[in-house]
Amino acid sequence: MSSSARRIVAPVFGIIVFGLCWEVFVRIFDIRRFVLLPPSAIISEFADSPSFYWENALTTGRHMMIGLSIALVLAIGAGAVMASSRFIEEAAQPVLVLILVTPWVAYITSVVLWLDGGDPSIIFMVSFTSFPVFTFGVVGGMKSADPAARELLASVDARPWEVLWRLRLPSALPSIFTTARFAMGLGLAAAYFSEGSALTTAGLGAIGRRAVSFNNAEVLWTTIVSAALLGIAGLTVISIAERYLLKWHASQRS
């Protein structure tokens, strides 16, 4: 089998085996439907109303992408400042750690009240939870820029924005892509949970929350699997962008 064929066949094989084990496990142990639904029931539920799940997945995807994009842009700005000043970096670190470790599910109600629910509160939660992860990645990456190249740029009096654009930001790209994978997981969780709490009717999280209220295991588990597929799609986009933008990097060379 060629390596390109193997890259497709192996994951598909893994997923099929996992799905079969899951199905057998649920049936053998007769697990309650709300605790764990068999994959066949989830596929059946999805096949009954694909457009319903597709549209809500798009809504969740939009929340996630907008939130992550905002977090990334803010992290690049904050990271650039932190990477250029040890004092600012040390002052900002405890704040970022605080945001990172504080359980966001505990204060989500306050955010919903503050922003009147809806899209703003969902996007805020996605951005707020992923911002520290992105910032740590950006700072680490920017600080890894080759000191000899920094000195070289200084020898022709490069402006700070030139150093950022020509050296620090490209140097940070590998680290940004690595942290983007973690941020994607965090952002998806934040989007799903926030939709369920933000007095909104659209999004996988919102229909998942309603399904819990109405004891509807089929809808709940189909939103969970849809969210997982959304995450896989997001990670695929990151991998494709990484392959294109980091073709110069050792990690992308065989």
Next chain:
Amino acid sequence: MSARIELRGVSKTFGVTEALAPITFDVAEGEIVTLLGPSGCGKTTLLRLVAGLAEPTAGEISIGGDTPQQARRHKHIGFVPQSPALLPWRTVEANAELLLDINRRASPASPTTSVAELLDEVGLGDFRSAYPHELSGGMQQRVGLVRAFALDAQLLLMDEPFAALDEMTRTDMRHILSRLCEQLGTTVIFVTHSIAEAVFLSDRVAVMSARPGRLVEDKTIPLRHPRLPELEDTDDFFHLTTSLRASLRNGMNR
């Protein structure tokens, strides 16, 4: 284009460590001067002071009448660091143009020699679209030379640029550098540990003592130009290297 360099009582202290004792020293226009001395004697520190990348503790430096900071601002200094410091995401040609892209207002309107011509001159004409990881160490350092010469700078400062290369490549590199310097008539301050390199390239060799670095000998190299590779097999070359080795040994013992 070249410049006269004047150092008057230049010294440098780091905390309580005296790195450089006061040094008074001139480099004439178009002259190639090598700083030769044991490790840690302050050669690189002296070069960084002339490049305006560090401030002297005392004394003054003039580059064609400008301070090092003014010369840096006007891009009158071409700096070649010890490592090639190529940006891995830029092609050979883009790397060679890097310093022209920075602080563009100070770039030469019509350089004496274009980047394409310089790349041809150093044998990299066929590698313009290659990335640094596709080049050998010697080829990478040749790109570093082109990047510095492309600036059309009055002064080239070279900090052991061939230190990491094997002996054969290193010999080739000094022949290439000598040819470029002959053609363009640039003033050069070159730092090296290699006595053969110093003799082959220089009009003068300044021998420095161990820390705190001071000039212990300023030796004129009376070899004719142009200097061709065969020169290294002559008696004159052998006598000069022997004499410089003795000076270096004396410098280490002072």
